Amino acid sequence: MNANVKIALFTLALVVIWFLSGAVSNGGDKPDRQQQLVASQLTKVRVLWSEAEEYSRQVVARGRTAPNRQVTLKAEVSGRVVAVPAAKGQAVAEGDVICELAREDRPQRVVEAQAAVDQAEIDYQGALKLKQKGYQSESAIAQAKARLESTRAILDQTKINLANTRIVAPFAGFIDDRPVEVGDYMDRTNICAQLVEINPLKVVSRLSEREVVRVSLGGQAQVKLATGQEVKGEVVYLSHLADPQTRTYEMEISLANPEGRLRSGVASQVLVTADHVLAHRVPAALLALGDKGQAGLKIVDEYDQVLFVELTLVGEDGEGIWVTGLPPKVRIITVGQEYVSSGEQVLAEEDVRLSADQRTL
Numbered sequence: 001m002n003a004n005v006k007i008a009l010f011t012l013a014l015v016v017i018w019f020l021s022g023a024v025s026n027g028g029d030k031p032d033r034q035q036q037l038v039a040s041q042l043t044k045v046r047v048l049w050s051e052a053e054e055y056s057r058q059v060v061a062r063g064r065t066a067p068n069r070q071v072t073l074k075a076e077v078s079g080r081v082v083a084v085p086a087a088k089g090q091a092v093a094e095g096d097v098i099c100e101l102a103r104e105d106r107p108q109r110v111v112e113a114q115a116a117v118d119q120a121e122i123d124y125q126g127a128l129k130l131k132q133k134g135y136q137s138e139s140a141i142a143q144a145k146a147r148l149e150s151t152r153a154i155l156d157q158t159k160i161n162l163a164n165t166r167i168v169a170p171f172a173g174f175i176d177d178r179p180v181e182v183g184d185y186m187d188r189t190n191i192c193a194q195l196v197e198i199n200p201l202k203v204v205s206r207l208s209e210r211e212v213v214r215v216s217l218g219g220q221a222q223v224k225l226a227t228g229q230e231v232k233g234e235v236v237y238l239s240h241l242a243d244p245q246t247r248t249y250e251m252e253i254s255l256a257n258p259e260g261r262l263r264s265g266v267a268s269q270v271l272v273t274a275d276h277v278l279a280h281r282v283p284a285a286l287l288a289l290g291d292k293g294q295a296g297l298k299i300v301d302e303y304d305q306v307l308f309v310e311l312t313l314v315g316e317d318g319e320g321i322w323v324t325g326l327p328p329k330v331r332i333i334t335v336g337q338e339y340v341s342s343g344e345q346v347l348a349e350e351d352v353r354l355s356a357d358q359r360t361l
Contacts, residue, residue: 042347045336047300049350052328055279057314059215061251061270063205065225065262067196068254069171073098075186076164086193088178091260092169099180099192101165110162113155120148173197174260196264199257203233203268206248212238214274221253226267231255235272279314279322280330287311287321288337297323298337299330300348306333308342 079101086098127144130136178193180186203223207215219235237252253270255262282297288308290296296310315322326332333340334351 042345043336043340044347044349045300045306045333045340046351047331047348048334050280050282050326050330050332052278052280052326054276055281055315055322056276057214057274059207059211059272059274061205061207061211061272063203063251063253063268063270065201065255065264065266065268066204067173067198067264068200068202069173069197070176071170071195073167073169073192073195075099075101075167075188075190075192077101077161078187079104079165079185081180081182081184081186084178084180084182086169086175086178088175090175091173092175092195093172094169096169097166098169098175098178098195099167099186101167101186103162103165106158106162106165109158110155113151113158116151117148117155120144120151124148167192169195171195171197172199198260198262198264200254201257201262201264202236203253203255203270205251205253205268205270206243206246207238207251208248209242212249212251215251215272220273222271223253223255224269224271225262227263229262231262277314277324278328279324280326280332281317281320281322282332283334284316284321286332286334286337297326298333298340298342299326300333300346301331304346304348306340306342306344306346 081099082102083097083100085100086092086096092098124141124144124147127136127141131138131141173195176194176196179191180193186192203221215235215238217235217238221233221235222230223233224230233253233255235251236254237250239250242249251270251272253272286297287295288298290308290310294310295313296308299307299309301307309325311323311325313321314324331348333348336346340346
């Protein structure tokens with residue numbers, strides 16, 4: 001084979017190889033072009049990854065602060081007021097004297113009653129000795145014992161009457177009112193003072209039938225007072241009987257008030273921790289309505305298909321609303337949800353408006 005033939009065959013082989021390589025290349029590009037064509041026809045949406053977090057559900061109620069205890073101190077004996085150590089509005093400790101009445105002849109009555117007891121004791125002991133010698137009857141001994149017990153009872157009563165000339169605080173608190181002054185005459189049941197205990201202070205509110213079953217004794221509460229103060233408290237009482245008119249249940253929350261800065265009668269908003277659930281926090285603006293009018297969100301599944309998920313609202317805060325009903329980890333459509341419908345294939349892109357530390361990977 002001469003050189004010209006070899007050159008011709010080599011050139012032909014190059015041409016064939018070139019044609020074959022072009023055909024293979026065209027065949028490989030065709031699927032990519034088809035994919036690009038399909039992608040260009042899909043609706044683009046932006047999505048945000050969201051993971052469920054533990055959320056403490058709360059029961060919201062309204063109430064009013066009230067004293068933990070309050071009592072009206074009244075005279076139990078009659079007499080002239082000789083001292084009023086506690087002024088109106090003053091803090092007092094348990095056992096402090098609020099009003100003091102003149103003792104008059106009550107100390108002498110105690111001495112007299114004590115002497116009567118001593119005499120009755122001697123008579124009773126003498127009767128017992130005579131009985132041992134056979135000179136005393138059972139009836140006489142019984143009479144002597146009865147006189148002894150009677151004199152003891154009179155002595156106890158005279159001591160009580162003397163002690164009642166000092167009207168004392170049964171617990172620590174504040175004097176809310178004290179209508180008497182030195183020189184006034186007090187008869188029995190006349191009011192000496194009003195004593196209130198505001199440490200702890202309590203908040204009294206009402207719960208509906210559905211709310212009361214979600215709250216338990218010892219539950220933590222956040223209380224916002226109309227004065228602007230915010231304090232934490234604890235549920236200490238839940239009524240078992242509903243009010244016959246409102247069909248609501250009474251709840252009491254105890255608030256620590258050691259310095260007395262919180263006052264009674266202030267309107268309050270109460271947020272009581274009820275239970276814990278796994279929920280997603282989402283912007284309220286992303287909520288959509290389903291075919292039946294139910295609230296929900298549009299999400300994208302692993303195949304980039306749109307799904308409408310019905311939600312349950314469990315709470316809200318300053319950054320969004322907390323909802324249940326979504327998978328533990330999900331892509332939520334943030335832009336374009338109004339242009340797509342459930343079951344539609346979409347082109348999902350991550351919402352680039354969020355910073356890296358705000359994205360859930």
